[in-house]
Amino acid sequence: MSIIVQKFGGTSVADSQKILAAARKAIRAQIEGNQVVMVVSAMGKNTDMLVDLAQQITEQPPAREMDMLLSTGEQVSVALMAMAIHSLGHEAISLTGAQIGIVTDSTHTKARIQSISTERMREALEAGNIVIAAGFQGVDEAFNITTLGRGGSDTTAVALAAVLDADACEIYTDVDGIYTTDPRVVPEARRAARISYDEMLELSSAGAGVMHNRAIEFAKRFSVPVHVRSSFSDTPGTMITADPEARNAAVCGAAKVKNEARVTVLGVPDRPGAALTVFSQIAAKKIPMDMIVQNVAAEGHADISFTVFRDDLPATLTAVEEATNELGAEGYSHDDDVSKISVVGLGMATQSGVAEKMFHVLAEKGINIQMISTSEIKISVLVDREHSQEALRVVHEAFQLDQEPAEAAGAVDVAAAVVETGNTAEIVARMERMEELIIEDITLDESQSLLTIAGVPDTPGLASKVFHEVAAAGIMVDMIVQSIGREGHANITFTVPQTDYEKSTAIVQRLAEELGCPPPSSSPQVAKLSVFGIGMRSHTSVAGRMFRSLAAAGINVGVISTSEVRVNVVVDGRQGEKALAALQKEFADVMV
Ligand code: ADP
Ligand code: ASP
């Protein structure tokens, strides 16, 4: 018999009528001949309310007790859901995370799933019950209740679908699918018929709160097709599978993280391993870092900037303080009034001018770009929070995201989207490492050159100007990083194919003169190493491990860029092979 997992988010179970409506959906699926597992979130804003209550008691509640508290929200809704199903004449049983056997690590408030037992769920299903699982929670080996991080019920749902080898995983929510950006913020946003795992992963970590990013990691890892749809209407929704909506579209969506904070460690000695000290202090506190940018060294010193969620700022500053002392760095600065705007699309990997277009429309609105970081399928910029709303809107408009892409693949046949998840032995092997880091590949690209213009006036339109000139010369730019510079100046670094090296140096030289910058620096041959896999950012140790192994091999890292699925570093061109060997050795234990 086929198994369906249906997840209902907070708004979908916000009151008794909605709970009854959700119950009817599950019953309908059962009558159609499926075994049904429901995953339910806390009612409405219940989790927010509990967080608020804790805050009233103390500013820093113990994480273990926080989990004890937050898990009650889901316990209320599963019980009510079971009652609703009974009242409609069907059999149901509610189960907490612990009762199911969702075992996690002990990282309270952001615990990772280690294993899930299917026995009890299967027994209950065989006995004709609709199984109602509490989302967002698990239990560690010492039976402490844990939670998976805000929005984590999505992750429970996809993880249950994976272990049960379910035929469908339906995420019922208050929007009728995945939009090109948050439709509540940009009303012109368009619903996509489909979106690929990688794009959705990048979008969710770039701020699209509609899906928990770890749910998408599970979906990708176990090939679970995820169907996002409305609780309140029968519109077809969006399928998240391996395939994008349109392969040729450079951008499929845009997103914003409203509350980011930027931290810069100043005057870090430019030697192998220095950056590592900063990253490992932060990783030890399990704080995910983003937009890591290292300024090219001036007089043997570099500035390292990165962003974190604003909520993580206090803990980050403590770590940075320690690292600064240890390194003898000059000091650090921070800004907690910034937002990150990102565009995402599989197609941008092979198209030129995408970044330039984004920078251009922001410049036209007079919005200053404080930092830039790009990866193969994502471009992120940091702007001041006041302008973030407008920035998201103009970027959405510039890429015509309100219009269906020219060669859209069209709607997905939901039944056909169910894929074979591989042989049983393979699935079991992967299950044993449910949420562990997986490195799929490490690659070396020795075909690029690196160019840097330092001391660019930090005013709107500068990045646009630089990349306009580069794009006009038909040069395909790969990585771009712009870092916060000193005294109102920024540094812009980018890579281009070696075949375009001469053309590019001529352009940056002319630009530097025109802008009154010091002479630009360039390396005709650099080595770019990419480590990609699943869990690259949520496993906060990845960047640290990369730096540690490279430092141990005596290799200095010039440029870094990170995304959900990969970390790229650029090193001296002569050290490519050596760096590759160091990384392969470092990650041998997690390579697939
Ligand atoms: P649930 O409680 O069902 O888990 P969430 O509030 O977590 O629902 O997620 C749904 C919300 O996500 C929507 O109401 C919408 O405002 C927001 N959202 C953000 N980005 C997007 C997007 N790209 N597409 C659809 N919804 C989005
Ligand atoms: N109730 C939890 C939260 O609000 C989990 C979820 O809804 O996904 O974050």
Ligand code: MG
């Ligand atoms: Mg949610």
